[in-house]
Amino acid sequence: xxxxxxPCRIIGTGMHVPTAxxxxxxxxxxxxxVGWSLEHSGVDTRHWITTETVAExxxxxxxxxxxxxxxxxxxxxxxxxxxxxxxxxxxxxxxxTLALMKGGDQARCQAFHVDTTxxxxxxxFRLASDMLQDGEIRRVLVVAxxxxxxxxxxxxxxxxxxxxxxxxxxxxxxxxxxxxxVVKHSHRLYTEGVRAAEIPGGCVAKWVEDYAFxxxxxxxxxxxxxxxxxxxxxxxxxxSNFFEDTGTLWNEVxxxxxxxxxxxxxGVIPKIAKVKPDQVVNILxxxxxxxxxxxxxxxxxxxxxxxxxxxxxxxxxxxSAGYSIGALLYQHG
Amino acid sequence: xxxxxxPCRIIGTGMHVPTAxxxxxxxxxxxxxVGWSLEHSGVDTRHWITTETVAExxxxxxxxxxxxxxxxxxxxxxxxxxxxxxxxxxxxxxxxTLALMKGGDQARCQAFHVDTTxxxxxxxFRLASDMLQDGEIRRVLVVAxxxxxxxxxxxxxxxxxxxxxxxxxxxxxxxxxxxxxVVKHSHRLYTEGVRAAEIPGGCVAKWVEDYAFxxxxxxxxxxxxxxxxxxxxxxxxxxSNFFEDTGTLWNEVxxxxxxxxxxxxxGVIPKIAKVKPDQVVNILxxxxxxxxxxxxxxxxxxxxxxxxxxxxxxxxxxxSAGYSIGALLYQHG
Numbered sequence: 001x002x003x004x005x006x007p008c009r010i011i012g013t014g015m016h017v018p019t020a021x022x023x024x025x026x027x028x029x030x031x032x033x034v035g036w037s038l039e040h041s042g043v044d045t046r047h048w049i050t051t052e053t054v055a056e057x058x059x060x061x062x063x064x065x066x067x068x069x070x071x072x073x074x075x076x077x078x079x080x081x082x083x084x085x086x087x088x089x090x091x092x093x094x095x096x097t098l099a100l101m102k103g104g105d106q107a108r109c110q111a112f113h114v115d116t117t118x119x120x121x122x123x124x125f126r127l128a129s130d131m132l133q134d135g136e137i138r139r140v141l142v143v144a145x146x147x148x149x150x151x152x153x154x155x156x157x158x159x160x161x162x163x164x165x166x167x168x169x170x171x172x173x174x175x176x177x178x179x180x181x182v183v184k185h186s187h188r189l190y191t192e193g194v195r196a197a198e199i200p201g202g203c204v205a206k207w208v209e210d211y212a213f214x215x216x217x218x219x220x221x222x223x224x225x226x227x228x229x230x231x232x233x234x235x236x237x238x239x240s241n242f243f244e245d246t247g248t249l250w251n252e253v254x255x256x257x258x259x260x261x262x263x264x265x266x267g268v269i270p271k272i273a274k275v276k277p278d279q280v281v282n283i284l285x286x287x288x289x290x291x292x293x294x295x296x297x298x299x300x301x302x303x304x305x306x307x308x309x310x311x312x313x314x315x316x317x318x319x320s321a322g323y324s325i326g327a328l329l330y331q332h333g
Numbered sequence: 334x335x336x337x338x339x340p341c342r343i344i345g346t347g348m349h350v351p352t353a354x355x356x357x358x359x360x361x362x363x364x365x366x367v368g369w370s371l372e373h374s375g376v377d378t379r380h381w382i383t384t385e386t387v388a389e390x391x392x393x394x395x396x397x398x399x400x401x402x403x404x405x406x407x408x409x410x411x412x413x414x415x416x417x418x419x420x421x422x423x424x425x426x427x428x429x430t431l432a433l434m435k436g437g438d439q440a441r442c443q444a445f446h447v448d449t450t451x452x453x454x455x456x457x458f459r460l461a462s463d464m465l466q467d468g469e470i471r472r473v474l475v476v477a478x479x480x481x482x483x484x485x486x487x488x489x490x491x492x493x494x495x496x497x498x499x500x501x502x503x504x505x506x507x508x509x510x511x512x513x514x515v516v517k518h519s520h521r522l523y524t525e526g527v528r529a530a531e532i533p534g535g536c537v538a539k540w541v542e543d544y545a546f547x548x549x550x551x552x553x554x555x556x557x558x559x560x561x562x563x564x565x566x567x568x569x570x571x572x573s574n575f576f577e578d579t580g581t582l583w584n585e586v587x588x589x590x591x592x593x594x595x596x597x598x599x600g601v602i603p604k605i606a607k608v609k610p611d612q613v614v615n616i617l618x619x620x621x622x623x624x625x626x627x628x629x630x631x632x633x634x635x636x637x638x639x640x641x642x643x644x645x646x647x648x649x650x651x652x653s654a655g656y657s658i659g660a661l662l663y664q665h666g
Contacts, residue, residue, distance in 0.1 A: 087538035091654035099524035110520035115425040115446040130463040150540040187443035191432035205420035207483040321424035
């Protein structure tokens with residue numbers, strides 16, 4: 001058993017995705033060779049919205065997580081929406097998602113939005129675990145919902161075939177027992193990579209009144225080679241620092257639930273971690289990279305296929321635009 | 334002395350604003366009667382960017398706060414950017430602001446962005462105070478930076494003359510003494526008001542590729558009458574719940590630092606609170622409503638004009654798009 005620093009417990013998970021889009025449909029539409037998507041981005045199916053919003057995906061995933069936990073929205077003290085995409089500039093995504101939930105108008109929770117792009121769920125989980133220590137907060141609903149598809153275009157086949165839309169949510173509860181909870185969280189921002197993954201336009205810096213839509217401004221730009229360089233440069237020391245005072249090592253962790261960043265990114269993990277591939281949850285092929293929703297979607301997949309036993313540990317880990325690395329080690333109990 | 338639930342201490346504040354724009358300049362340009370802005374929105378001068386960004390304003394305010402605290406960026410464990418506006422969709426504003434700071438590339442802090450629109454600073458302060466309880470986090474830099482001016486237009490004279498751009502930052506430090514820190518924080522979202530203040534376009538729900546710039550989509554829309562109705566309906570019970578278990582009353586608080594929402598909004602406070610007007614910090618006339626930056630700008634004004642004495646208490650309070658009400662009671666020591 002590991003030393004839990006912030007007792008809390010996952011009591012429910014849920015997810016929701018829009019319509020599935022098969023790779024061969026995309027390949028046919030854009031004249032890509034058959035099988036290109038699976039070979040290069042590692043994705044066979046992703047899900048893309050037609051008319052849905054971030055709030056719609058998120059509110060349905062949140063309801064599924066509440067149902068799984070057997071609690072209702074009025075049992076929730078804090079709702080945290082997490083993500084790099086949102087429906088409107090104002091109000092916050094937290095307000096928009098809560099407003100769509102059944103009983104949202106009767107909710108008595110506080111609600112806020114947290115953004116560290118792909119690491120938003122990990123950051124929100126950490127903040128939730130902090131809040132659950134204060135004795136007043138009993139339950140926190142964390143909702144990661146992302147619509148990536150509107151901001152991708154055919155100029156970059158890799159991003160177009162890689163990204164999917166989806167949402168997943170987790171209900172966390174305060175725990176009197178120190179058997180369950182957060183063992184450690186770390187997040188580090190390396191500003192040398194601030195331009196390695198971005199949507200440059202659409203907000204204050206290139207406001208839409210002055211800069212009309214242009215693919216190079218409003219479609220996601222990703223320098224995959226630079227992101228890999230940053231990961232290979234910084235991940236090893238991040239990991240050794242992370243595990244230093246935890247009393248464990250990555251290859252002793254029960255389950256690794258990584259961000260589903262890319263085929264290359266996921267492929268690196270078993271090598272660095274020296275963990276068995278079947279201890280690394282991989283849903284890339286069927287869902288693609290859903291930004292911050294990928295990690296809780298992979299957690300939900302783990303929960304519904306294998307379940308999480310008392311005493312098992314889960315390492316949530318990923319990289320994000322920023323450039324950032326984040327990890328959170330959780331022990332179930 | 335009040336009962337502090339989360340010990341921590343404000344050790345520095347700083348602010349930064351772009352060029353001042355006088356009301357008579359706006360009135361002349363748009364054919365408004367001379368004196369209209371001061372009479373109707375309560376604003377004589379606000380500050381609007383020319384080429385600056387949210388990150389530029391924020392990074393300068395943050396450096397000023399670090400200088401005031403006598404610490405450097407490497408002494409900071411967590412940077413939280415707070416606000417309803419940001420420079421780009423991706424990466425998060427936290428990455429963009431840190432990247433512009435002197436020594437940002439050497440920072441060892443984690444960094445994330447929090448959004449509850451106008452209440453973002455209060456939410457970030459609360460999260461900072463939670464994080465400062467864990468023994469590992471020593472210092473948190475909270476940076477609220479907002480550029481409102483790009484999203485306002487002449488179709489609504491009140492919003493156009495009311496809003497300003499600006500940034501302010503606070504350095505919070507862990508405290509062994511229980512004399513200083515957060516006494517209480519509350520935040521409540523009332524989804525009935527989700528459409529009362531919004532920018533409907535620009536993000537996923539009305540993506541710029543499908544919805545080109547239009548004032549009704551990309552300029553801030555505010556139903557002032559509805560916001561006042563929501564405030565009069567919900568604020569009294571929010572306040573009585575807030576003070577119930579604090580051992581104090583609003584009129585016993587040393588200083589009220591409210592969101593500089595509007596002339597009407599600020600005018601309501603002394604009546605509801607039964608506090609003397611000179612205990613309510615009011616900088617509306619010289620800065621306008623700077624969204625989430627208004628509260629820390631008002632705090633900085635208090636710090637530099639009167640200072641905060643040991644044992645004095647400050648109530649940060651405001652309303653925001655959402656519709657939300659938030660309050661945080663802090664005791665200095």
